[in-house]
Amino acid sequence: xxxxxxxxxxxALIRSLMTEIxxxxxxxxxxxxxxxxxxxxxxxxxxxxxxxxxxxxxxxxDGLTFLTRLMKARPTPVVMMSTLTQEGxxxxxxxxxxxxxxxxxxxxxDVVNGINQYSELITDxxxxxxxxxVRRKPRLINPPVKSLNSIKSTKIIAIxxxxxxxxxxxxxxxxxxSNSPGIVITQHLPPGFTHSFANRLDRLTxxxxxxxxxGEIISPGMAFLAPGGKHLTVIKVGGSYVTQLNDSEKVxxxxxxxxxxxxxxAEFGMDNIIAILLTGMGKDGAQGMKKIHKNxxxxxxxxxxxxxxFGMPREAIKLQAVNQILALEEISQAVFT
Numbered sequence: 134x135x136x137x138x139x140x141x142x143x144x145a146l147i148r149s150l151m152t153e154i155x156x157x158x159x160x161x162x163x164x165x166x167x168x169x170x171x172x173x174x175x176x177x178x179x180x181x182x183x184x185x186x187x188x189x190x191x192x193x194x195d196g197l198t199f200l201t202r203l204m205k206a207r208p209t210p211v212v213m214m215s216t217l218t219q220e221g222x223x224x225x226x227x228x229x230x231x232x233x234x235x236x237x238x239x240x241x242x243d244v245v246n247g248i249n250q251y252s253e254l255i256t257d258x259x260x261x262x263x264x265x266x267v268r269r270k271p272r273l274i275n276p277p278v279k280s281l282n283s284i285k286s287t288k289i290i291a292i293x294x295x296x297x298x299x300x301x302x303x304x305x306x307x308x309x310x311s312n313s314p315g316i317v318i319t320q321h322l323p324p325g326f327t328h329s330f331a332n333r334l335d336r337l338t339x340x341x342x343x344x345x346x347x348g349e350i351i352s353p354g355m356a357f358l359a360p361g362g363k364h365l366t367v368i369k370v371g372g373s374y375v376t377q378l379n380d381s382e383k384v385x386x387x388x389x390x391x392x393x394x395x396x397x398x399a400e401f402g403m404d405n406i407i408a409i410l411l412t413g414m415g416k417d418g419a420q421g422m423k424k425i426h427k428n429x430x431x432x433x434x435x436x437x438x439x440x441x442x443f444g445m446p447r448e449a450i451k452l453q454a455v456n457q458i459l460a461l462e463e464i465s466q467a468v469f470t
Contacts, residue, residue, distance in 0.1 A: 135162040136263045139182035141173040141199070142166075142214060143191045147239075151186060154252045161259065170194035177207060184262045186237070186255075188214045189224045197228055204232040210262035214239055222329035229299050234262040234441060238323050261296050261414045265441050278310045278469045288314035288405040289351060289367070289374050290468065291398055293391030293421075295321040295413025297441025299330060301461055302411065303337060306356065308465035311339040314407075315351035315374060317359075317367055317398075319391045321413065324361035331358045347378040359389035366397035385417035391445070395421025399428050406430035407468060411461070413445035423454035433457045433464055 138161055140151045148166040155163045164180040167173035169191055177185070185203075189196040200211060213236040215225040225236045235258050237251065290313070294302055298320045306316075322330060328344045334356065335342035343349070345357040345365050351374040359365030364379035377397075384390035391410070395418055398406050408425045410418045412435055426432045432455050434446035439461040449455050459467055 135160055136259060137162050137164045137180060137183045138259060139164055139173065139176055139180065139185045140166045141170070141185060141191070141196075142188040143168050144188070147188070147214070151255070154255055155259075157252075158256050158259075161256070170196075170199040173199060174202075177203065177209070181207075182209065184259050185209055185211045186214060186259070187211050187228075187233070189221065189228060190216070197224060197231060200228055200231050200233060204267075208232070208267045210234045210265045210267050212237055212258050212262050222326050223333075225326065226299060226330065226333055230303075232267065234265040234267065235296050238325065261442060264414070265296070266437075266443075267441075278308055278313075278465055288407075289398065290314050290316045290407045290409065291367075291394060291425075292316065292318045292409045292411065293395065293413075293418040293445070294319075294411035295387075295391075295415065295417065295442070295445060297412035301435065301439075301441075303334060304461060305409075305411070305464055306334055306338040306340060306342075309338065309340060310469070312353050313340060313356075313469075314353055316340070316356035317345075317351060317365060317376065317394060318356060319359040319365055319389045319394045319418075321387050321389070321417070322361045327358055327361040334358070345376045345378060347376055349376045350374070351376060359394065362388060364389045364393045366393055368397070369401060385415060387415075387417050391418030392421040395425055399424035399430070401428075404429045404431070407433070409433045409435075409464060409468075410446050410449050410455075411435045412440035412442055414442045415444050416448035418445050419448035419452055419454060422449045423452045426454045426456065431456050433459055433467060435464070436460050 155161045165176040187196050211233040213228045213233045215221045215236045331342050331344040340356045342356045366377045368377050434455045436458050437443040
């Protein structure tokens, strides 16, 4: 059975290019294109698409408003089409908060050549969205963990995620205390979006969150996010953990890679490492988590019920690399008790 796709975009050029890409994919069927939310609504009711690609910036009714109405009336996997701008990034993260599964960054250069280069990425995103759990139960909101009485500066928390991870990370860190152990995060995001994501986390949590630049000491209350297009690893200098950026090839098809970050921490072989693997497609992070687990670190995987996509946690569980499998809302309590 083919994946039924609806394309919603006010640009005739984008609609044409998306039509060509989807029609060239043997496992997909284009059920329609819409230039605005009103046409899109009618096509959703008529064809019940499996996946919708949705432009954020549209006339009459914008993409965020349409998404909000869609998720209330007929929850459907949605992949947003986002511009590589500050405003575009903020709207993209808002769309993920509203229920979109993922997003595709529109190329900022020659749009025809850009979309053609992105065709593989686009079809992969649609296939991932098709498998997403958009009807998962709402999370029970836990109060933030109270400030810790004491914290070892040598303790470190490492978090990895992909599809669905921006919201999972936000919800998790909102429960962390202001003097939490130092944190490193790898979330699969393209360049241009990680800086905005770090600012969003800094604004919404009690932590000081930064896009890593390399060479920063990872101290309590601080979190460092891998920048898009660079791997984030951790080295030890004296008694301190220090961020390091790596420009090597992709690992598990990703840059930044969770595996590379986890592997760097596994080298320390100490019991003060906590590794958390959240929602995401694929297997990035599983092997690195296995190394941390084997060397005495504590490992947690998000459970299937609360994941948007259960791929990455599932792979770690298969490798017997996990101490606990927990719902997203249970992880913060497990970390601090």
